[in-house]
Amino acid sequence: MMKNFWSASYLRYLLFPFSLAYGLVSNLVRLSYLLGLRKVWRAPVPVVVIGNITVGGNGKTPLVIWLVLALQRYGLQIGVVLRGYKGKGGAYPFLVTRDTQAHQAGDEAVLIYQRTKAIVGVAPSRKKAVEAVLNHSAVDIIITDDGLQHYALARDIEIIVIDGERRFGNGWWLPVGPMRELKSRLDNVAAIISNGGRSLPGELKMNLIPGLAVNLKSGQRKSVKELDNIVAIAGIGNPERFFNTLYKHGVKPLKTVSFSDHQIYDPLSLNALTSFGQILLMTEKDAVKVRSFSEENWWYLPVDAVLSSVATKQLLITIFRVILSVS
The missing domain is CATH 3.40.50 (Rossmann fold)
Incomplete structure (x- = not known):
């Protein structure tokens, strides 16, 4: 429905002032952190953010699961943090267990835990979620599902997932278009993952394969x-x-x-x-x-993220370099 609105509805032109306001505020927020006007908290272990610059399902969670499993095969202890969208867990932060229900932690948090058995922390504040994970046990790296625009948490690596079929729609900020940030944001990330559809030069290819x-x-x-x-x-x-x-x-x-x-x-x-x-x-x-x-x-x-050998090698090398530089 929103896809049709963004691509065809003339009513969207009435929303341009709101779109400009959204873009102005989002840019000011990011700039305030970059200039040190707002406090950024850095975890004592490397942090990888997997996010997107558009709304809608781009395939972040399957990539998070893929990356957790790939790193676990090297013997690493992984922590995953989410804000727990639409979860009603009561007191935050908390860790997901086998008894945690989706209505408490959010569906992605439960899915990631069931697939990986990683330490999964949930809280609207990513800092508190990370602290809950670290207080539970030592981990080698933190992966955050979403949170690209949560600049209060320092990150060592940013990975953006884009929908290879829908890509960036009309290229406008919300609500005129699907963009949380403009396409130029891609210039500042470690990797761009194209999920399905076509991938352009500089993008790593990912497909979701059903089991x-x-x-x-x-x-x-x-x-x-x-x-x-x-x-x-x-x-x-x-x-x-x-x-x-x-x-x-x-x-x-x-x-x-x-x-x-x-x-x-x-x-x-x-x-x-x-x-x-x-x-x-x-x-x-x-x-x-x-x-x-x-x-x-x-x-x-179920579906599994499948990356090419080139994409796999590039992502893992990037992450291991950061881990070694911190340790």
Whole structure:
């Protein structure tokens, strides 16, 4: 809906004053930290920020999971911090455990913990989340999922993920366009990851590859092509990406239903989407929110970030250089 608004609706021109104000404020905020007018806190270990300059799902969380697993294979202890969007954890900061629910920590935090078993800290203040991780145990590096514009936390490496298909839309700041910061921000980061679509010179290529579909109730796994009579849902930043993945792999759902990112689900509304003999198929990010009340006909399709050997080598070398320089 917003994509169509940004690309075609003439009403967006009425919002140009708000867009200019947004850009002015965001630039002033960043400049205030760069000039030392606002205090920046530096962690005693290297910090890697994985973020974006546009709104919507660009693939940050799959890249975070990929990077955590890649570094763990070298024996490193990893901490991950998030603000816990739409989480209602009560007292912050806190660490995610196997009993933490998505409504407490946010869906991304629970998903990252389930996939990696890394130490995951959650707090609206990234500084407090980092401190919670460090107070729990020694880590070699902190990775923050999102937080590119959270300049109160010093960072050693910035990695920006862009949607290779949607890229930067009309190139304007919110609300006229999808930009949090302008494209020139890319000139100051360690790496630009292009997720799907086309990648331009200087960008590292990433694709999201689906695995086996998983039944939420039994844990059974099978190829998604073996599932029949599918109703597909997605409550992520870019639901069409999930649906297009199904189409590309020869799966034609009976219908697709899009929800807002971080959608809070209830069993009655989800059960109403399917009839007898139909399967409800969702993203893994959706699955972490509904596992406690899942039904036997509910499945999810996990995806994994896959980077080229060149991209893998470049990212890991950059990170290990920072780790060695700090140690």
